Amino acid sequence: MGIIGSPRIGGNTDTLVNAILSSIQNNGVSIETVYLDEMNISHCKACNHCQMDGECIHHDDMQDIVTLMERSDVWVLGTPIYWWGTTAQMKTFVDRWYGIRQSIFQDKKLLLVITMGGHDPYYSRHVVGMFEDICKYLGIEFLGSLIAPGMKNIESAKQTTSLIERAEKIGAIIMPTGGRINDIIKTQNIDRHCLLE
Numbered sequence: 001m002g003i004i005g006s007p008r009i010g011g012n013t014d015t016l017v018n019a020i021l022s023s024i025q026n027n028g029v030s031i032e033t034v035y036l037d038e039m040n041i042s043h044c045k046a047c048n049h050c051q052m053d054g055e056c057i058h059h060d061d062m063q064d065i066v067t068l069m070e071r072s073d074v075w076v077l078g079t080p081i082y083w084w085g086t087t088a089q090m091k092t093f094v095d096r097w098y099g100i101r102q103s104i105f106q107d108k109k110l111l112l113v114i115t116m117g118g119h120d121p122y123y124s125r126h127v128v129g130m131f132e133d134i135c136k137y138l139g140i141e142f143l144g145s146l147i148a149p150g151m152k153n154i155e156s157a158k159q160t161t162s163l164i165e166r167a168e169k170i171g172a173i174i175m176p177t178g179g180r181i182n183d184i185i186k187t188q189n190i191d192r193h194c195l196l197e
């Protein structure tokens, strides 16, 4: 499933996540896409209710998203860089993982798509590090990151054929047969960080 943290539908992040997902879908695998900006996701209040009673105090769209996450083998998370970090939408969403039943994260795989206006992929280091650490902590398998610098305008990703092709290739590698991706990822040697200029 794709989880898009940019508020711009049809923008760079959306374009790249969807290029990956379309490629996955071409192999007969069903896909879902969630646009966080369109969802009602409340901020974590740090009340610890989830830790004590196993249930979050918020009753919002997060429950529906978690149901989709449970059904999906691979989560393709996309966020633009905002001030060297993720968008607020993505951070709010990830903060709410605090209240999710931990077993949901087992056997899940996460691929990160990062877009940015600047030309130096180094600007994405905090976001890559954040997700690497989260994945390690929660037992999610971190597949790697597609990092797209130089996305100066909303059409930049669409106008960069090599980038779209790279995204499609990643989608094809992830799900060549619709089967388990563990072995495939390892044998195809996907770049851990697919830095693109």
Ligand SMILES: Cc1cc2nc3c(=O)[nH]c(=O)nc-3n(C[C@H](O)[C@H](O)[C@H](O)COP(=O)(O)O)c2cc1C
Pocket (backbone or CB within 6 Å): 006, 007, 008, 011, 012, 013, 014, 080, 081, 082, 083, 084, 085, 115, 116, 117, 118, 119, 123, 151, 152, 153, 154
């Ligand atoms: C509030 C805001 C903060 C941003 N901060 C950065 C930044 O720190 N570094 C950078 O390279 N680009 C930054 N950008 C540019 C976006 O990362 C870039 O335009 C991205 O491609 C937008 O993705 P989208 O088309 O999916 O919305 C910022 C954009 C906005 C709106």
